[in-house]
Amino acid sequence: MQRLTRDQIAARVARDIPEGAYVNLGIGLPTMVAAHLPPERDIFLHSENGLLGMGPAPAKGEEDEDLINAGKQPVTLLAGGSYFHHADSFAMMRGGHLDICVLGAFQVSSRGDLANWHTGAPDAIPAVGGAMDLAIGAKRVFVMMEHQTRDGASKIVAQCSYPLTGVACVSRIYTDLAVLDVTPDGLAVREIVDDLSFEELERLTGVPLIHQPLAA
Amino acid sequence: MIDKISPSLDAAVAGIHDGATILIGGFGTAGMPSALIDALIAQGARELTIVNNNAGNGDTGLAALLKAGRVRKIICSFPRQADSHVFDALYRAGEIELELTPQGNLAERIRAAGAGIGGFFSPTGYGTALAEGKETRLIDGRHYVFESPIHADFALIKALRGDRWGNLVYRKTARNFGPVMAMAARCTIAQVSEVVGLGELDPETIVTPGIFVQRVVQQGA
Numbered sequence: 001m002q003r004l005t006r007d008q009i010a011a012r013v014a015r016d017i018p019e020g021a022y023v024n025l026g027i028g029l030p031t032m033v034a035a036h037l038p039p040e041r042d043i044f045l046h047s048e049n050g051l052l053g054m055g056p057a058p059a060k061g062e063e064d065e066d067l068i069n070a071g072k073q074p075v076t077l078l079a080g081g082s083y084f085h086h087a088d089s090f091a092m093m094r095g096g097h098l099d100i101c102v103l104g105a106f107q108v109s110s111r112g113d114l115a116n117w118h119t120g121a122p123d124a125i126p127a128v129g130g131a132m133d134l135a136i137g138a139k140r141v142f143v144m145m146e147h148q149t150r151d152g153a154s155k156i157v158a159q160c161s162y163p164l165t166g167v168a169c170v171s172r173i174y175t176d177l178a179v180l181d182v183t184p185d186g187l188a189v190r191e192i193v194d195d196l197s198f199e200e201l202e203r204l205t206g207v208p209l210i211h212q213p214l215a216a
Numbered sequence: 217m218i219d220k221i222s223p224s225l226d227a228a229v230a231g232i233h234d235g236a237t238i239l240i241g242g243f244g245t246a247g248m249p250s251a252l253i254d255a256l257i258a259q260g261a262r263e264l265t266i267v268n269n270n271a272g273n274g275d276t277g278l279a280a281l282l283k284a285g286r287v288r289k290i291i292c293s294f295p296r297q298a299d300s301h302v303f304d305a306l307y308r309a310g311e312i313e314l315e316l317t318p319q320g321n322l323a324e325r326i327r328a329a330g331a332g333i334g335g336f337f338s339p340t341g342y343g344t345a346l347a348e349g350k351e352t353r354l355i356d357g358r359h360y361v362f363e364s365p366i367h368a369d370f371a372l373i374k375a376l377r378g379d380r381w382g383n384l385v386y387r388k389t390a391r392n393f394g395p396v397m398a399m400a401a402r403c404t405i406a407q408v409s410e411v412v413g414l415g416e417l418d419p420e421t422i423v424t425p426g427i428f429v430q431r432v433v434q435q436g437a
Binding site: 047048049050051064065066067068072077083084085086087089090093094118123124125126127128129130131132133136137163164165166167 | 243244245246247269293294295296297303304307308314316317318319320321322323324326327338339340341342343344345346359386387388389390391392393394395396423
């Protein structure tokens with residue numbers, strides 16, 4: 001089979017982000033999506049620390065410590081961008097004004113439960129940040145992750161074993177093997193990478209899937 | 217004549233008592249009022265409850281306050297970071313209490329206090345460990361968790377410019393928690409890069425009106 005690279009997953013997610021969308025790209029893997037958004041498309045990137053119209057990283061030497069993203073990395077503001085305080089920023093999220101949020105995950109369940117904030121290890125210091133707000137805040141929540149852990153266990157599960165970030169909140173899952181939608185009937189497989197059968201994908205995933213490819 | 221300008225950073229933090237609850241602005245180091253925090257360390261108040269998005273970075277600012285052993289409890293959303301070694305050590309040693317709150321709930325709990333709201337139902341965190349023990353309610357088919365306001369004795373925030381009536385404007389994403397924290401404390405103290413004369417701030421662009429601010433101090437004062 002032809003597993004997608006992380007860059008290829010990011011490019012695949014970017015294809016589903018239409019012009020005019022208000023989008024939050026979560027910390028980690030999802031930040032790679034920004035580089036694949038076509039520059040001719042007006043897409044508004046939101047960062048929960050208080051900006052809309054986020055631009056790319058500044059040139060070396062042009063960093064401004066007062067202009068950062070949610071990952072605390074220096075960024076730029078596009079013409080037309082704006083700044084606002086934290087309560088307004090999360091009102092944009094919780095109030096359903098964001099169209100799409102792209103998040104990484106440890107696990108996603110068949111009904112769209114998301115686990116991405118805590119491994120549950122007893123000695124780990126818990127930190128949640130905006131993860132729970134993001135999980136329930138956008139009209140559509142995309143998860144972008146590797147299909148399996150390094151040990152080969154499926155990250156798509158019947159029930160999350162890690163602590164939950166949100167309940168039944170995920171709309172679509174993009175992995176290095178497939179694109180799946182969370183539907184009332186279960187997980188519908190929309191796309192599979194080359195040289196991987198539906199049956200083999202279902203075996204690797206370990207939960208029942210529905211074969212329902214999108215019309216090309 | 218009302219003049220909220222403090223002559224020095226020491227004067228600005230005078231009266232902060234042991235056991236006080238203090239909102240401290242900033243997201244990481246952007247917007248962190250480090251000059252006020254340094255003055256607070258010198259002032260000596262102990263057994264503090266601190267509210268901030270994080271739990272200190274490196275060894276300066278909020279991390280230095282923690283390191284000085286002045287903080288009993290911290291309410292925040294994201295304590296663990298690559299450079300949060302001061303907090304990490306105190307937490308593992310059981311020397312600091314942590315109340316973890318999702319970031320949007322944190323901002324709204326502070327705003328609610330400032331706006332006179334006795335709490336609110338938020339969809340954030342429903343069905344997770346952070347909602348355990350909290351009241352829940354089903355409203356129009358959606359589940360919500362009750363969140364209480366965070367009132368404070370003091371707020372320490374950083375702004376770009378301020379005038380003697382306490383009006384403030386901020387700089388870029390350093391604004392973050394400043395405006396809601398200013399509303400939620402009985403005494404809000406703003407560290408500013410520049411004190412300007414009355415009327416110099418465009419009233420159309422003032423972000424925090426002076427009613428929410430009790431003291432303003434120039435950063436290097």
